[in-house]
Amino acid sequence: MRIHHDWKGLSPEARGATVAMGNFDGVHLGHRSVIDAARAAADAPLGVITFEPHPRQVFVPDAPAFRLMNAESRANRLARLGVEHLYQLPFDALLAGLTPEDFVREVLAEGLGVRHVTVGADFCFGRKRSGNAQTLTQLGHDFGFGVTVAPLIGDGRNEYSSTAIREALAEGRMRDAERMLGHWHRIDGEVLHGDKRGRDLGYPTANMAVNGLHLPRLGIYAVLIDVLTGPERGSYAGVASLGVRPMFDGQVPNLETHIFDFRGDLYGEHVSVALVEYLRPEMKFDSLDALIAQMDRDSAQAREILAAR
Structure with missing residues (x-):
């Protein structure tokens, strides 16, 4: 997959796609229906138009973290x-200030040269969100490309939505989140150097930052890991701690993942960690021996869960 960070100056082979357009935070089943509709709409390369940072981060910069995915995770899922x-x-x-007509002319028609655009029924765009799916349909006709408006979908009771997924994750209901997402909720990013306490305890971990993300319930998880770069590239199983490490008086949440039966070096590599099942909340133990004993139990439970899936 090729990633383009502008709509101006694109090469001819990067133009003329049939595109799905939206924020696609989480890339849940509702988003996938929009992408599938774009895939079926025209005989052209499949593209996705999205925005970075998320518009909500621009308009409400002091709001609590809400994103289900960072840009890297979203790109990996779309690929x-x-x-x-x-x-x-x-x-x-500049982009926020474009009227709907200016956005369609400058970005979609002149910049990207789109063949066809698909959006969800609740899509809004342009200055002050003044354009909607019906506006886009008319402007597409005026500027020479087709538009498909994909209906909102759900499970028969509720529409699939990022809000419902955030609620499930906050409560540790990972399988409910997976049902709405169509995939395990993942955290992707670079493996960073930490304080290496896990190695001293016999549980070396791959440490990742989680800043800017809506966090699932803090605690211990059974996880699946994809190492995306480097010589250890591949898929693994493990157990992870998402939280502030109360045993060591931590303050900033991060994700620490122990990969079962792994001896490689992942510093600087990029990994994707799927949170499969919530095991327990974070705890502060009376001693390191008590902590290690609990980590042994967590690992055994995670192995059993992952072996049975």
């Missing part, structure tokens, strides 16, 4: 779905 071109447009004052 798995067969997207050929990701147009990750910079959401800034």
Whole structure:
């Protein structure tokens, strides 16, 4: 998948796609229906138009972290779905200030040269969200490309939504989140150097930052790990701690993942960690021996869960 960070100056082979357009936070089943509709709409390369940072981060910068995915995780998921071109447009004052007609003319028609655009029924765009799916349909006709409006979908009771997924994750209901996402909730990023306490305890971990993300319930998880770069690239099983490490008086949440039966070096590599099942909350133990004994139990439980899936 090729990632483009602007709509201007693109090469001819990067233009003329049929695209799905939206924020696609989480890339849940509702988002996938929009992407599948784009895939079926025209005989052209499949693209996705999205925005970085998320518009809500620009308009409400002091709001609590809400994103289900960072840009890297979203791109990885879209690549798995067969997207050929990701147009990750910079959401800034220039883009936010375009009227719906200016956005369609400058970005979609002149910049990207789109063949067809698919959006969800609740899609809004342009200055002060003044355009909607019906506006886009008319403007597409005026500027020479087709538009498909994909209906909102759900499970028969509720529409699939990022809000419902955030609620499930906050409560540690990972399988409910997976049912709405269509995939395990993942945290992707670079493996960072930590304080290496896990190695001293016999449980070396791959440490990742989680800043800017809506965090699932803090605690211990059974996880599946994809190492995306480097000589150890591959898929593994493990157990992870998401939280502030109360045993060591931590303050900033992070994700620490222990990969079962792994001896490689992952510093600086990029990994994707799928949170499969919540095991227990974070705890502060009376001693390191008590902590290690609990980590042994966590690992055994995680192995059993992952072996049975």
